[in-house]
Amino acid sequence: xxxxxxxxxxxxxxxxxxxxxxxxxxxxxxxxxxxxxxxxxxxxxxxxxxxxxxxxxxxxxxxxxxxxxxxxxxxxxxxxxxxxxxxxxxxxxxxxxxxxxxxxxxxxxxxxxxxxxxxxxxx
Numbered sequence: 001x002x003x004x005x006x007x008x009x010x011x012x013x014x015x016x017x018x019x020x021x022x023x024x025x026x027x028x029x030x031x032x033x034x035x036x037x038x039x040x041x042x043x044x045x046x047x048x049x050x051x052x053x054x055x056x057x058x059x060x061x062x063x064x065x066x067x068x069x070x071x072x073x074x075x076x077x078x079x080x081x082x083x084x085x086x087x088x089x090x091x092x093x094x095x096x097x098x099x100x101x102x103x104x105x106x107x108x109x110x111x112x113x114x115x116x117x118x119x120x121x122x123x
Contacts, residue, residue, distance in 0.1 A: 001023050001024070001025050001026035001028065001031060001112050002023065002024050002112070003021055003022070003023055003095050003096070003097060003112055003114035004021065004022050004024075004114055004115070005019060005020065005093065005094065005095050005116060005117035006019070006020050006021075006022070007019040007020045008093060008117030008119045008120075009118075009119070009120070010120045011085055011119075011120070011121055011122070012121070013085060013087055013121055013122065014084060014085065015121070016081070016082060016083045016084075016085065017082045017085065017119060018079060018080070018081050018082070019079065019080040019082065019093055019095075019117060019119075020077055020078075020079055021033070021035075021077060021078045021079075021080075021095030021114055022075075022076060022077050023076045023077065023078070023097065024076065028073055028076040029052055029053070029073040030052060030099065031052065031097040031099055031112075032049060032050065032051050032052055032097075032098040032101055032102050032103035033049065033050050033071060033078040033095060033096070033097055033098070033103070034046065034047075034048065034049040034050075034095065034096045034097075034098065034104070034105075034110055035048045035049070035069060035078075035080045035093060035094070035095055035096075036095075036096060036107060037089075037091035037093045037094065037119075038091055038092050038116075039090060039091040044094070044107055045060065046060050046106070046107070047060055047063055047067065047080070047093070048060065048063065048068075048069035048080060049069065049098075049103030049104065049105065050069045050070065050078065050103055051102050051103045053073075054071045054073070056102065056103060057069050057103070058103055058105060060105070063082075066082065066083050066084045066085075067080060067081065067082050067083070068080070068081040068083075069081075078095055080093070080095075082119070085119075085121045087121045088121075089119060089121050090119060090120050090121050091118075092116040092117070092118050092119075093116060093118075093119050094113055094114055094115075094116045095113075095114045096110035096112060096114070097110060097111060097112040097113075098110045098111065099111055
């Protein structure tokens with residue numbers, strides 16, 4: 001499966017963005033999906049994950065209550081709605097596909113990755 005992220009940009013603290021990740025080339029509904037992020041000088045970290053059917057979700061503690069992951073298996077797209085953004089949310093955001101699990105927080109569980117979309121939150 002090929003993944004292409006979009007929706008990043010520059011936003012002021014307290015603002016919102018909605019990231020999208022469009023999948024092609026394989027059966028999207030057979031993959032659990034995740035979002036990760038990487039800030040300059042830091043390791044890639046888990047943000048959120050959603051199961052194949054979209055029923056089960058998981059979030060990193062630092063985004064609970066602010067971010068929402070969802071998916072549309074008809075449109076082959078996974079979304080990340082980000083509200084109440086903070087400067088520390090500034091990072092390159094990646095979506096990833098997991099063919100064998102249910103939506104892990106571990107980056108090594110994901111076989112396919114997109115190129116990322118930049119999110120910058122100004123104070």
